[in-house]
Amino acid sequence: MPKQEGPFEIIDKKSPLVFKLRLPPQWKIHDTFHASLLLPYTENFLYGRHHERLPPDLDEGEETYEVEAIVNHKLIRNRFHYLVKWEGYLTSENTWELPKNLEKATDILR
DSSP: OOOOOOOOEEEEEEETTEEEEEOOTTOOSOSEEEGGGOOOOOOBTTTBTSOOOOOOEEETTEEEOOEEEEEEEEEETTEEEEEEEETTSOGGGOEEEOGGGGGGGHHHHO
16 A cells, blocks of 8 residues: 555645645645545544654753654765654655764764
8 A cells, every 4th residue: 555644635626626735834745636636535543634743852941852764865064964754754744964963863874
C-alpha cells in the first residue's frame, strides 16, 4: 500500500476531479492532485480528531526534541542543512535544520 500523508486542507477545486491542497511549505511538490490519489479524512482512535504532538523533553531548562532520522541534506552557501524527521511527529512536520541545532544528535549525523 502506498504511503499516505495528511490530513490536508482542500483550498481549491480546479475541476470535478482535481483539487489543490494546502501542503507544508518545505514540501517541494506540486500542490494539485487528481481525486483518485486522495482519501477522505477519518478519525483515528489513537489520535482522535487532531494528531497530538508529543511534548518536548526538557534538557537543562531548554526544550529538546528527539531526532528520528535525517532524511535529506543539502549544501547552501557552504553550510550543510539537514531535513529532520522528528520522533513522534508526522512526516509533514519535518524541518530543515543547521548542525548547530542538532548538537544533541551527533551520533545520527555520522
